[in-house]
Every structure is written in structure tokens, then in C-alpha cells.
Amino acid sequence: MRLIINGEPRVLPGTGNVKDMLDRLGVDHQTVAVMVNGEIVVRTNFETHPVRDNDTVEIVRFVGGG
Amino acid sequence: MSNVLQIGDYTFRSRLIVGTGKYETHAMMREAIDASGTELVTVALRRVNLNNPDEPSLLDFIPENVRILPNTAGCYTVDEALTVARLARAAGIGTLVKLEIIGDKNLLWPDPIATLEATKILVREGFTVMVYTTPDPVLAKYLDQAGAHAIMPLGSPIGSGQGVLDVEAIHRFKHRVSVPVIVDAGIGSPQDACLAMESGADAVLINTAIAQAKNPVLMARAMKLAVEAGRLGFEAGRMPRLAQAAASSPTSGMMALGQ
Numbered sequence: 513m514r515l516i517i518n519g520e521p522r523v524l525p526g527t528g529n530v531k532d533m534l535d536r537l538g539v540d541h542q543t544v545a546v547m548v549n550g551e552i553v554v555r556t557n558f559e560t561h562p563v564r565d566n567d568t569v570e571i572v573r574f575v576g577g578g
Numbered sequence: 579m580s581n582v583l584q585i586g587d588y589t590f591r592s593r594l595i596v597g598t599g600k601y602e603t604h605a606m607m608r609e610a611i612d613a614s615g616t617e618l619v620t621v622a623l624r625r626v627n628l629n630n631p632d633e634p635s636l637l638d639f640i641p642e643n644v645r646i647l648p649n650t651a652g653c654y655t656v657d658e659a660l661t662v663a664r665l666a667r668a669a670g671i672g673t674l675v676k677l678e679i680i681g682d683k684n685l686l687w688p689d690p691i692a693t694l695e696a697t698k699i700l701v702r703e704g705f706t707v708m709v710y711t712t713p714d715p716v717l718a719k720y721l722d723q724a725g726a727h728a729i730m731p732l733g734s735p736i737g738s739g740q741g742v743l744d745v746e747a748i749h750r751f752k753h754r755v756s757v758p759v760i761v762d763a764g765i766g767s768p769q770d771a772c773l774a775m776e777s778g779a780d781a782v783l784i785n786t787a788i789a790q791a792k793n794p795v796l797m798a799r800a801m802k803l804a805v806e807a808g809r810l811g812f813e814a815g816r817m818p819r820l821a822q823a824a825a826s827s828p829t830s831g832m833m834a835l836g837q
Binding site: 517538539544546553576 | 597598599600601607620624626632635636637646648649664665668669671737763783785786
């Protein structure tokens with residue numbers, strides 16, 4: 513499956529939902545926020561929100577800032 | 579006069595808000611946060627580095643009793659700021675947001691029109707909105723009417739360390755808005771923080787002046803003391819300014835000397 517994640521094309525095998533995708537990427541679910549095709553996915557929906565071929569995904573976290 | 583800082587439903591005993599950017603290490607940031615006595619720190623939202631997803635999380639270095647204030651730094655439009663604010667809330671750290679929409683890249687000057695529009699929307703969506711704004715008292719009134727929970731005029735451009743260029747702006751704000759006035763941006767040294775507080779600011783937000791000091795931990799403590807001194811000075815009420823001297827010692831009962 514081809515995705516655009518954080519602006520870069522990625523090929524991930526067998527990714528059905530947001531949780532699967534984060535697991536494949538090795539990203540901790542607890543510290544991130546996710547947007548799929550411009551739609552924010554709340555954490556409680558990570559396991560149910562689908563990720564499909566050619567979706568555009570943003571995965572963000574908190575960093576230092578003023 | 580209440581001795582706590584009330585922002586929406588959130589109460590803080592410390593009147594110093596600290597930014598978490600520009601520290602050399604997370605450990606140093608943590609030490610500076612501890613030394614500052616702050617109960618509220620700003621953070622930004624950025625993409626996860628997928629080539630290094632195991633990077634330690636900033637949040638692991640923020641003490642438990644300190645609340646997180648996500649900012650919308652880097653946003654230039656209403657839509658960008660709304661998306662960042664909603665993403666931050668989705669990350670699950672409460673309703674606080676520091677709304678920051680920039681209209682000039684070199685000055686990092688707030689866009690007043692976009693800021694007012696975004697404030698209205700975020701308030702409607704239930705956010706606790708702390709608004710970074712220009713030192714404009716009329717805009718401040720509009721932001722207050724729009725339901726902003728704190729109004730944060732810049733002292734001088736972000737990261738410039740120029741101090742509070744227009745101290746009168748703090749008085750003007752305090753006389754016109756009902757919510758806390760927090761001087762955000764430009765504070766360069768403890769005297770700037772003290773002056774802002776003595777002039778009636780309800781709090782100050784400081785990042786670069788601490789993070790980029792030669793000794794950030796020591797500076798964090800200096801800022802804590804400066805904010806406390808300034809606040810106490812404000813509550814105590816300063817003496818009137820006179821054009822000429824007024825003797826502190828009695829002017830009568832002077833002995834005959836040199837005769």
C-alpha cells in the first residue's frame with residue numbers, strides 16, 4: 513500500500529487502520545496526533561479509522577516551542 | 579485582588595509561563611522549568627521524524643505538575659491555526675491553546691484580522707484560548723468580546739530580547755479587557771519581566787531569554803524572582819513620581835554646625 517506520510521511517499525504492507533500504520537512505522541500511539549486526508553483521527557478511533565491506498569497522512573507530536 | 583492566575587477553568591499560582599524551545603538538551607530544559615517554578619509551559623506541534631520514531635518525547639521531560647500549552651506557531655492563516663489547535667487537542671492534553679497567527683515573517687508580527695477570526699471559532703469549539711496579539715488596545719477589546727481567555731500582547735518581536743517597548747500598552751490593556759493580560763515575546767532580562775509585572779501584567783511568557791542565557795537554570799530562577807518582585811511591587815502600589823527632591827530626613831531640629 514502506498515501512502516504519503518508527513519510529505520514523503522511510503523510503501524507499507526497490509527495497513528488496515530491508523531493503529532496498524534503506527535505500529536508498522538514504530539511510532540508510539542500515546543504521544544502523537546494523526547490526520548488522514550485532512551481529517552483528524554482522535555486517539556480512541558486509531559483502531560477503527562481506515563487507512564487506504566494513496567491516503568495522505570500527517571503524524572505529529574509535541575516539540576519544544578515558545 | 580486575587581493572588582492566583584485564572585485562565586478559563588485553569589488556576590495557576592505561578593505567574594511565569596515558560597517556553598520549551600531552543601534548549602540545548604531536554605535535561606537542561608527540565609532543570610530550567612523546575613528552577614522557574616512555572617506551572618504552564620508552551621510546546622509546538624511538528625511532524626514525527628519517521629526515520630527516528632523512537633526519539634525521546636519532549637513530554638517525558640515536563641514535570642507532572644506542569645500543564646502543557648500547545649501553540650500554533652508557524653501558522654499564517656486561520657485554517658492552519660485551527661487545524662493545529664484541533665490536532666493538539668486530539669493529542670489529548672486538554673483545551674488550552676496559545677493562538678498565534680503570523681502576518682509578517684521577519685517580525686513574526688501577529689496578523690490581527692486572522693487572529694480575531696480564529697479566536698471566535700476556537701472559543702465556539704470549547705478551547706481555552708490564549709491569544710498572542712499586537713499591543714493594540716482596540717483589538718484587545720475585540721478579542722475580549724470574542725471570548726478570549728487571556729490576551730497576550732507582544733513586548734517586542736519574538737526572540738528579539740528588546741524588552742517591553744511600550745509599557746503604557748499594558749496599562750491600556752488592563753483598563754479595557756476583563757481577562758488576564760500576559761506579556762508574551764521580547765522579554766530579554768529579569769528587569770524586563772519585573773517591569774512588565776510591576777506595570778500590571780497578570781503574567782509573562784518567556785522562552786529565549788531563559789533558554790539562550792549563558793546559564794539557563796540560573797536565569798530561570800532570576801526570572802521567577804523578577805516576576806514575583808514585579809507582582810508584589812504592583813500590588814504594593816508604587817510612590818508617586820516627583821519632579822524634584824523631597825527630603826527623607828526631618829527638615830526641622832537640625833543642630834547648629836560649622837559655625
